Amino acid sequence: MKGRRETRTAVVVGAGLAGLTAATGLAARGIGVTVLEARDRVGGRTHGIEVAPGRWIDAGAAYLGDRHTELLALLGELGLKTTPTAMLGASRFALGAARGGEPTTRDGRFPPLNAVALGDLFELLDELTTTVRPEAPWLTPGAERLDTLTAAEWAEQHLTHPDARLFFPLFLGEMMAADPAAVSVLHLAFYLRSGGGLRYLNAFEGGAQQDRIAGGAHLVCERLADRLGARVRLGEPVRAVHQDADGVTALTAHGSYRADVAVLALPPVLADAIEHRPGLPLRRAGERTARGCAVKASLVYPAPVWRDHGLSGWSVNARGPLLSTVDDTPPEGRPGVLTGFVTGAEAHRFAALDPAQQREAAARQAAQLFPMLPEPIGCHITDWVNEPYSQGCYAALLGPGDWLRHGPALTAPSGRVHWAGTETSTAYFGLMEGAIRSGHRVVAEILARG
Amino acid sequence: MSTDTTTPATPDDVVAIFRRVLQREDVAPDSDFFQLGGDSLIATRVLSAVARAHGVELTFDEFLLAPTPDGLAQRITAAR
Numbered sequence: 313m314k315g316r317r318e319t320r321t322a323v324v325v326g327a328g329l330a331g332l333t334a335a336t337g338l339a340a341r342g343i344g345v346t347v348l349e350a351r352d353r354v355g356g357r358t359h360g361i362e363v364a365p366g367r368w369i370d371a372g373a374a375y376l377g378d379r380h381t382e383l384l385a386l387l388g389e390l391g392l393k394t395t396p397t398a399m400l401g402a403s404r405f406a407l408g409a410a411r412g413g414e415p416t417t418r419d420g421r422f423p424p425l426n427a428v429a430l431g432d433l434f435e436l437l438d439e440l441t442t443t444v445r446p447e448a449p450w451l452t453p454g455a456e457r458l459d460t461l462t463a464a465e466w467a468e469q470h471l472t473h474p475d476a477r478l479f480f481p482l483f484l485g486e487m488m489a490a491d492p493a494a495v496s497v498l499h500l501a502f503y504l505r506s507g508g509g510l511r512y513l514n515a516f517e518g519g520a521q522q523d524r525i526a527g528g529a530h531l532v533c534e535r536l537a538d539r540l541g542a543r544v545r546l547g548e549p550v551r552a553v554h555q556d557a558d559g560v561t562a563l564t565a566h567g568s569y570r571a572d573v574a575v576l577a578l579p580p581v582l583a584d585a586i587e588h589r590p591g592l593p594l595r596r597a598g599e600r601t602a603r604g605c606a607v608k609a610s611l612v613y614p615a616p617v618w619r620d621h622g623l624s625g626w627s628v629n630a631r632g633p634l635l636s637t638v639d640d641t642p643p644e645g646r647p648g649v650l651t652g653f654v655t656g657a658e659a660h661r662f663a664a665l666d667p668a669q670q671r672e673a674a675a676r677q678a679a680q681l682f683p684m685l686p687e688p689i690g691c692h693i694t695d696w697v698n699e700p701y702s703q704g705c706y707a708a709l710l711g712p713g714d715w716l717r718h719g720p721a722l723t724a725p726s727g728r729v730h731w732a733g734t735e736t737s738t739a740y741f742g743l744m745e746g747a748i749r750s751g752h753r754v755v756a757e758i759l760a761r762g
Numbered sequence: 763m764s765t766d767t768t769t770p771a772t773p774d775d776v777v778a779i780f781r782r783v784l785q786r787e788d789v790a791p792d793s794d795f796f797q798l799g800g801d802s803l804i805a806t807r808v809l810s811a812v813a814r815a816h817g818v819e820l821t822f823d824e825f826l827l828a829p830t831p832d833g834l835a836q837r838i839t840a841a842r
Contacts, residue, residue: 421802511801
């Protein structure tokens with residue numbers, strides 16, 4: 313028995329949900345922490361925008377459901393509340409010139425496509441989702457084959473009906489911000505399973521989009537950071553992490569931070585961008601790991617006028633830039649906010665436009681979908697794909713080969729370096745819930761070091 | 763998957779489909795799909811299963827008008 317812990321200090325890299333959960337957990341158990349954050353704000357892939365005085369929307373991660381138990385517990389602890397994602401009224405669908413070109417209106421969220429063809433697609437996806445081993449996708453029966461094939465190749469082989477082929481990339485864009493060519497079938501199946509299955513992940517009421525965080529999801533990280541006070545250092549991008557027999561040193565442009573252990577709470581591509589000494593036995597990202605492709609475009613209007621016309625603000629569109637839209641109006645009811653999701657391959661095209669072109673394209677498409685809209689009074693575009701300290705959103709996209717090669721070492725510490733981040737959580741991978749769970753896991757790992 | 767176009771669809775056939783896609787056993791011939799927690803996404807899975815088993819393609823709107831095993835079995839039989 314040792315009389316005294318050998319692990320007394322930790323340096324945490326990244327002040328997103330994972331890093332701050334880990335840091336507050338370690339601090340609560342008497343470990344001295346320093347959190348190094350590259351940006352001039354905390355929050356990572358959560359970010360609030362104030363659209364009117366005191367009225368906030370989420371430019372990044374936004375949604376949660378009742379299975380997100382760690383997030384809900386944390387909200388309770390921090391005194392934060394949730395607010396339901398109201399979705400009353402009919403939806404708008406613009407699903408291509410073959411269908412008349414003009415958007416159509418329908419009750420509910422079901423698109424005007426062949427229901428049997430979509431059902432065939434969902435039956436196939438459900439079968440894949442049920443097969444996958446959620447805690448160890450690399451051990452799924454047939455994993456080698458599923459890890460070789462892209463979701464686009466799978467769709468080519470299995471989907472015959474044009475409506476299923478049209479809908480599949482839209483569905484993947486919405487679910488996981490992925491172009492089907494970017495992800496392996498194994499990752500697709502894992503992601504759907506990890507998030508609670510097709511239906512839970514897709515649903516608003518009773519599903520993963522049931523609620524938002526009142527005041528904005530960024531408040532979670534802000535409150536966690538408040539607890540840590542001066543232990544959180546902003547504007548400190550870490551360029552190197554050096555380990556030796558006695559400890560670990562994180563090097564930034566401004567100085568060096570010494571600790572017994574390090575927690576790297578970063579997306580895998582950013583973890584690889586750090587110089588590791590000694591070198592890592594295996595890189596964090598695979599050769600085909602791609603950025604999650606999501607750009608959020610929020611248009612602000614004096615009021616959510618679509619509601620007066622019996623519309624929910626929800627739309628699904630075959631052509632971009634806005635492949636889907638949702639009513640993001642703050643719970644106070646003003647101003648009206650319509651948020652468009654630009655996902656998958658469309659996100660790269662949109663990101664290449666200059667800001668004025670982006671605003672113009674988003675506002676024009678919104679006006680086609682909702683002709684009652686006046687000119688927007690504001691427009692907020694958040695391009696997560698090219699955000700240097702995120703490099704993608706919702707989460708990293710694992711391509712062919714990635715799960716089999718990198719999965720088994722997903723959470724294994726490299727010496728004194730522990731790994732956190734939503735991409736290291738096999739439960740609720742890519743979601744806020746996964747980030748928090750990874751933070752808790754790392755706290756347990758570090759305490760177990762003694 | 764075999765397509766059976768000779769025997770009529772019984773409510774029990776549809777009950778079995780509901781049970782599978784809803785992942786719950788408490789489904790009766792007069793149970794309402796949406797009250798059992800069904801939504802539009804899994805409703806399409808019912809329609810897919812019906813098409814495979816009975817060779818009948820029902821539309822989403824037809825499903826909404828008869829979202830019980832009894833109602834759907836009648837529609838399947840009528841459509842053949």
